[in-house]
Amino acid sequence: MDLYIKDAAKLLQTTTRAIRFYEEKGLIYPQKAVDNNYRFFTDQDLLRLHTILALREIGIPVQEIKQLLSEEGMNTRKYLDIQRAALFEKWLEIRDMLGTIDGMVGRTEYSDFSMKDIHKLAQHLKNLKEQRKGWVDKWDFDSWADNFDSHIKQEGHGFNVHQGYDEALAKVVQLVERKENALVVDIGVGTGNLGAKFLQNEGSRVIGVDQSDEMLLECKRAHPEIDTRKGHFLALPLLDEQADAIVSSYALHHLPDKEKLLALEEMTRVLKAGGQICIADLMFVDKSHRKEVMDELQAAGNTEAIAAIEDEYYADCSVLIDWLLGHGYSVDSWQLNDILGIIYAKTEGERY
Ligand SMILES: C[S@@+](CC[C@H](N)C(=O)[O-])C[C@H]1O[C@@H](n2cnc3c(N)ncnc32)[C@H](O)[C@@H]1O
Structure with missing residues (x-):
């Protein structure tokens, strides 16, 4: 049943003044009765207001909320998804702060x-805060979502960035040990091509995380069984030690190198002891391999390839491996072609 502003305020434990303020700022637009001009609030209005209040509660500025809720066709699931992603980000920020304070307290003991x-x-x-918050989607993945799958199949003129795509995804599936009732998280799930392969496992659950709403929509359309969640590499929308396996394909190279290590830390947070990480992505074996490949492309006059590589952050595989080894993983890696590599890591009991 629709509610008047006073009842809406009471139900949501806020004030009519606050509600009018959000209306003035263009965050909500309740309809008004023709005869007396009173505002009335539908269930969808109330859900939107509830989301606004929850986001304000954790300190998100009004303008940012307006941006977050600007998409057309918002529904209950989306409102909840936005709240979950924002809460996880805030939670991680607070954890970082507590960790820093603990560090400060610890240092005071030293002479x-x-x-x-x-x-x-x-x-x-x-x-840390700047890294977690600072990532922006300069490639506009929302606009790719519609025809991403046909794009993968297209060969570039002088450079095919998806060369070996099918082979890489198949290898990830082959590498990750299949446990019964496992929870597999696919980060940068896109349209779900990798995550969906794990649905074939008896009892497996797949959570697909992506920062792009449109990609998540495409993924849900193609694979309704995937639990799609808005989030990003540096703030995964999952509690600690939930996942049996984390997989990712063609996504990590959108993070600068330093942030890749923070992403591994974030994966480690949500991974169960004994869990696995498998990443197929654009990467070089190490610095000298990158130089070798770039020199060859230069010599061949392949400016298209050089520009494409420099537009993104192809990983230095050796740096990722060092991090993983230093944090209690056993690691294997394969270079499938000049630019495509796979890392498989498994924790052996305790991680640190
Ligand atoms: C090239 S697509 C690959 C999609 C899919 N994994 C595949 O192999 O077909 C890259 C995906 O990663 C997502 N992505 C890029 N950076 C991300 C980030 N920092 N956090 C979460 N998702 C990200 C993009 O939105 C996009 O859906």
Whole structure:
């Protein structure tokens, strides 16, 4: 049943003034009765208001909320998805802050402790926050969603970035051990080509995470069984130690190198002990391999390939492997062609 503003405020435990404010700012647009001009609120209006209040509660500015809710055709699932993604981001921010404070408290025990330590730790926190919040989708993946699958099949003129795509996805599926009732998380799920392959496992659940709403819609359309969630590599919409396996294909190279390590840390957070990570992506074996490939492309005059590679952040596989080995994983890797590699990592009990 539709509610008047007073009843809506009471139900949502807010004030009529706050509701009018969000209306003035263009976040909500309740209809008005023709005879007396009173505003009335439908269930969808109430859900939208509830979302706005929840996001305000965790300190998200009004303008940012307006942006988050700007999409057409919002529905209950989307409102909840937006709230979940925002809450996870906030939760991680608070965890980072607590970790930093713990570090500061720990440092005060040392006799050589000085204010410099505090500044260093505060800077560390600022950097973390900037990295988690700073990523922007400069490629506009929403606009790719419609014809992404046909795009994969197209060969470039001088450079086919998806060369080996099918082979790589098949190898990921082959590498990841199939446990009964496993939870597999596919990050940068896109239209779901990799995640869907794990649905064939008896009892497996697949969560597909992506920062692009349109990709998530396409994924859901093609594979309704995938639990699609808005989120990103640096703030996964999952609680700690939930996943048996984390997979990702052709997505990690959209993060700058430093952020890739933060992404591995975030994967480690949501992975169960004994869990697996398998990443197929555009990468070079190491720095000298990158130089070798780039020199060859240069010599061949392949400017298309050079521009494409430089537009993204192809990984240095050796750096990822070092990080994983240093954090309690056993690791294997394969280079499938000049630019495509696979890393498979497994935790052996305790991680650190
Ligand atoms: C090239 S598509 C690959 C899609 C799919 N994994 C596949 O192999 O077909 C890259 C996907 O990664 C997503 N993506 C890129 N950067 C991301 C980030 N930081 N967090 C989450 N998703 C991201 C994009 O939105 C897009 O859907």
